[in-house]
Amino acid sequence: MDVHHVGEHAQMPGQGLLTPAEGSPVRERLQQASDRAAYLSRVARGLSGALHTDRAVELVLEMLVGPVVDWAQVTLTDRRQLRFRARALEGPVATAVRPAGGLDPRSSLGRTLTTGLTDLLMVPDGDDADSSALASAVPAEELRGSLVSIRPMDMLTIALSARGTTYGALTIAQRTGIGFDADAVAFLEDFAHRVAVTLDTTRALAESRRVAAVLSRDLAPPRLPDLAGVELATYYRVAFEQEALGGDFYDVHGDDTEWTAVMGDVCGKGVEAAVLTGRVRQAVRTGALIDRDPAQVLRLANRVLLADSDETFVTAVCARGRKVGDVLHLDIAAAGHPEPLVVRRDGSVEQVPASGTVLGLLEDSVYTAVHVELAEGETCLFYTDGVPEAPGLRARFGEDRMREVLEATGACHASAQVESLAVALSAHLRDRAHDDIAILAVQSSAR
Amino acid sequence: MTVDVAWDEEVETYLGALGKGDRTSALGQVRGLRGEGHDVLALIHHLLGPAQLRVGELWVSDSWSVAQEHAATAISEAVLTTLAVERELSSRPSPDAPSVVVSCVEQEWHALPALMVAEHLRAQGYAVSYLGANSSAQGLVRHVHEVGPRAVLLSSSLSAFLPLARRQVEAVRETGTPVVVGGSAFDLAGHRARAIGATAFAPSASGVAELVEALPTAVPPAPPLTHPGADEAFVVFGDREAIADEVARAVLAEVSPHAPGWVRVLEDQLPHVVGSVAGALVADDPSVVRHALAWAEVVLTNRQAPEGTGTALRQGLADALRELPAASRLVAPDAAV
Numbered sequence: 001m002d003v004h005h006v007g008e009h010a011q012m013p014g015q016g017l018l019t020p021a022e023g024s025p026v027r028e029r030l031q032q033a034s035d036r037a038a039y040l041s042r043v044a045r046g047l048s049g050a051l052h053t054d055r056a057v058e059l060v061l062e063m064l065v066g067p068v069v070d071w072a073q074v075t076l077t078d079r080r081q082l083r084f085r086a087r088a089l090e091g092p093v094a095t096a097v098r099p100a101g102g103l104d105p106r107s108s109l110g111r112t113l114t115t116g117l118t119d120l121l122m123v124p125d126g127d128d129a130d131s132s133a134l135a136s137a138v139p140a141e142e143l144r145g146s147l148v149s150i151r152p153m154d155m156l157t158i159a160l161s162a163r164g165t166t167y168g169a170l171t172i173a174q175r176t177g178i179g180f181d182a183d184a185v186a187f188l189e190d191f192a193h194r195v196a197v198t199l200d201t202t203r204a205l206a207e208s209r210r211v212a213a214v215l216s217r218d219l220a221p222p223r224l225p226d227l228a229g230v231e232l233a234t235y236y237r238v239a240f241e242q243e244a245l246g247g248d249f250y251d252v253h254g255d256d257t258e259w260t261a262v263m264g265d266v267c268g269k270g271v272e273a274a275v276l277t278g279r280v281r282q283a284v285r286t287g288a289l290i291d292r293d294p295a296q297v298l299r300l301a302n303r304v305l306l307a308d309s310d311e312t313f314v315t316a317v318c319a320r321g322r323k324v325g326d327v328l329h330l331d332i333a334a335a336g337h338p339e340p341l342v343v344r345r346d347g348s349v350e351q352v353p354a355s356g357t358v359l360g361l362l363e364d365s366v367y368t369a370v371h372v373e374l375a376e377g378e379t380c381l382f383y384t385d386g387v388p389e390a391p392g393l394r395a396r397f398g399e400d401r402m403r404e405v406l407e408a409t410g411a412c413h414a415s416a417q418v419e420s421l422a423v424a425l426s427a428h429l430r431d432r433a434h435d436d437i438a439i440l441a442v443q444s445s446a447r
Numbered sequence: 448m449t450v451d452v453a454w455d456e457e458v459e460t461y462l463g464a465l466g467k468g469d470r471t472s473a474l475g476q477v478r479g480l481r482g483e484g485h486d487v488l489a490l491i492h493h494l495l496g497p498a499q500l501r502v503g504e505l506w507v508s509d510s511w512s513v514a515q516e517h518a519a520t521a522i523s524e525a526v527l528t529t530l531a532v533e534r535e536l537s538s539r540p541s542p543d544a545p546s547v548v549v550s551c552v553e554q555e556w557h558a559l560p561a562l563m564v565a566e567h568l569r570a571q572g573y574a575v576s577y578l579g580a581n582s583s584a585q586g587l588v589r590h591v592h593e594v595g596p597r598a599v600l601l602s603s604s605l606s607a608f609l610p611l612a613r614r615q616v617e618a619v620r621e622t623g624t625p626v627v628v629g630g631s632a633f634d635l636a637g638h639r640a641r642a643i644g645a646t647a648f649a650p651s652a653s654g655v656a657e658l659v660e661a662l663p664t665a666v667p668p669a670p671p672l673t674h675p676g677a678d679e680a681f682v683v684f685g686d687r688e689a690i691a692d693e694v695a696r697a698v699l700a701e702v703s704p705h706a707p708g709w710v711r712v713l714e715d716q717l718p719h720v721v722g723s724v725a726g727a728l729v730a731d732d733p734s735v736v737r738h739a740l741a742w743a744e745v746v747l748t749n750r751q752a753p754e755g756t757g758t759a760l761r762q763g764l765a766d767a768l769r770e771l772p773a774a775s776r777l778v779a780p781d782a783a784v
Contacts, residue, residue, distance in 0.1 A: 042667075045668060046623065048621070048668075049620075049621030049622045049623065050623040051592040051622065052591070052593070052622065053595070055595040055622060055623050055624060056623065058623070058664045058665045059665040061664075061665075062663070062665040063665075092664065093664050205592070209593060213593075237583075241583045241584075241585040242585055244586065244589065408513070408514040409518060410468070410514065411468070412468025412469075412470075412518040412522075413468055413469075415470075415522075416470075416517060416519075416521035420514055420521075423517055423556050426556065426581055427718070430554075430687075445471075
């Protein structure tokens with residue numbers, strides 16, 4: 001196999017960062033102080049973008065082992081578990097997990113985790129990997145193998161503390177002779193302190209990410225069902241990439257005999273809008289359980305929205321689908337939403353004249369469904385106004401361009417039709433800011 | 448137990464289905480081959496990959512419309528996704544499998560190479576997050592923060608997107624994660640990959656697992672680009688639409704658009720040609736522009752563009768970029784072609 005390695009490996013010149021400088025000429029001591037400061041600033045820069053805990057720990061090990069010490073281990077604990085990651089000069093990063101309860105509080109690691117104080121341990125020559133001295137700092141035996149060649153050695157365990165809690169420890173090993181003088185310990189404690197704050201940030205982030213992921217699970221576009229005789233294809237882009245959620249939504253539910261498809265656009269963008277899409281989708285799901293008639297579904301959704309005190313408007317289009325023989329029958333009702341397009345087998349494109357009042361505006365809005373029949377290979381395309389309104393160099397994308405692209409693509413698989421539209425849209429948009437965009441294609445296919 | 452297959456014939460049959468936009472037949476054919484014992488990787492290697500190359504050629508030679516090309520590509524992607532889903536249902540990666548993220552560069556629509564890379568890595572036991580075509584740069588970094596992957600693999604087919612590839616390499620390395628790049632936007636010697644700061648270059652999908660194996664566990668942030676012209680790359684890239692527009696007007700003022708079929712192709716392709724200037728600047732490789740110009744001329748000639756279009760295009764480009772010294776050197780009419 002042809003492997004080309006490019007780019008530079010993390011090689012930081014750090015020789016002499018720990019060498020005792022006491023008694024050396026002033027110039028050398030100054031040089032070491034300046035090297036240490038430069039090293040710490042490189043560490044800070046290197047860690048600044050690492051927001052995933054494991055990744056940040058690996059970066060710490062990478063920057064420490066080799067340039068500064070011979071071996072290092074990071075321990076993180078969450079009261080339930082102790083998680084270890086260790087690295088020697090040679091070989092990959094090794095990991096281990098132990099129950100937190102199993103750690104001896106009087107061991108070197110246990111003392112540091114309980115008191116938050118730095119612990120220095122001397123491991124004599126001839127001491128083997130199973131020795132109690134070594135186990136005191138490295139309780140996971142599978143991580144001790146890489147320490148056999150470093151004897152005799154000094155091991156230093158420094159607490160990782162933030163927000164008033166010691167949540168982990170950094171253990172480093174160095175062959176005796178180089179050792180750790182008071183100056184070196186202070187330098188390493190400074191290093192550990194900086195690392196501790198960064199690692200703690202990644203832990204806090206992971207926790208809030210987990211909460212956000214659980215809460216937003218139902219707000220992201222859903223996985224669509226498999227329906228016999230129907231192909232579905234979608235495209236979805238949000239305006240605020242950083243929030244990954246938007247005010248456009250779609251949903252399809254039901255079974256092979258009868259199902260409901262809905263697409264909508266909540267005024268507003270981002271998370272706030274996404275929360276409202278969740279409410280509308282839920283209302284549609286509930287309404288469709290009682291009566292799949294799209295006019296009735298929209299009426300119910302309208303009343304649900306009006307019952308909420310805050311003034312919010314939602315455009316939506318709702319369709320009921322039933323397969324009758326080879327033909328897909330659609331009843332489509334709309335509430336202030338762009339009219340869906342139908343791509344016929346000969347490649348011609350028709351607009352479905354479905355119209356009605358925006359949801360959440362009037363108490364007594366009534367909706368009427370339009371009937372559309374799709375032969376095998378014909379497609380009904382629902383979209384939000386983010387598609388025609390997409391800004392370009394001179395003009396918006398526009399309904400004419402949509403038709404032109406769909407006509408040029410002609411009758412083919414729904415995913416190809418959606419992709420053609422999405423590619424043309426992306427070429428039109430380039431890097432410009434845009435509104436939320438959603439496309440849902442429903443195609444009649446062989447069973 | 449596999450059955451010997453005449454792959455050339457299979458590719459022809461498959462292309463026939465793609466040309467008609469017939470996903471059912473395409474999927475049926477591939478499922479049949481699966482049934483005969485050919486695994487997903489073999490199908491990619493012998494059928495989907497070669498067919499996709501042919502699709503590109505058919506478009507360049509004007510035998511297929513751009514719509515047919517899109518439809519064909521979408522079908523192959525759907526077929527591969529279906530295969531991947533079916534495989535995933537039968538064998539999930541082990542819970543402690545190393546994770547990797549596979550993505551296309553932002554605005555890149557050629558998803559097949561990335562899908563193939565994802566398949567190769569899945570076959571080697573990796574837990575693969577596949578972000579697909581046209582994924583956003585922010586979405587990629589967010590995903591990296593969430594997953595903390597062993598590596599990110601970034602695919603780019605069009606050299607016009609090299610500036611975006613550079614931005615994404617920067618963003619990923621910022622997280623300490625190694626980033627492997629690949630795809631036809633890069634040269635096989637890895638010069639462009641090295642120039643934009645990638646950790647490694649994957650010349651093919653098949654060797655990618657070994658490549659990931661050999662990566663460092665963590666990497667420092669990408670050093671800033673220092674080669675001459677690097678700054679101009681982002682000026683040209685940011686302004687590429689307006690520059691392309693100016694060049695299109697210049698070309699159409701020079702040659703009369705009698706048969707207007709090629710005009711839309713010219714307008715569609717010019718942003719890529721201008722983008723290739725940015726690509727050449729960011730990747731420190733003048734050949735990017737030469738290839739893009741030569742390619743554009745073939746495409747236009749095959750669409751009956753009048754004689755002199757190529758010359759007008761070069762002149763228009765040189766005029767539009769005259770205030771940018773490094774870009775001007777790349778497109779000067781007397782530059783080595």
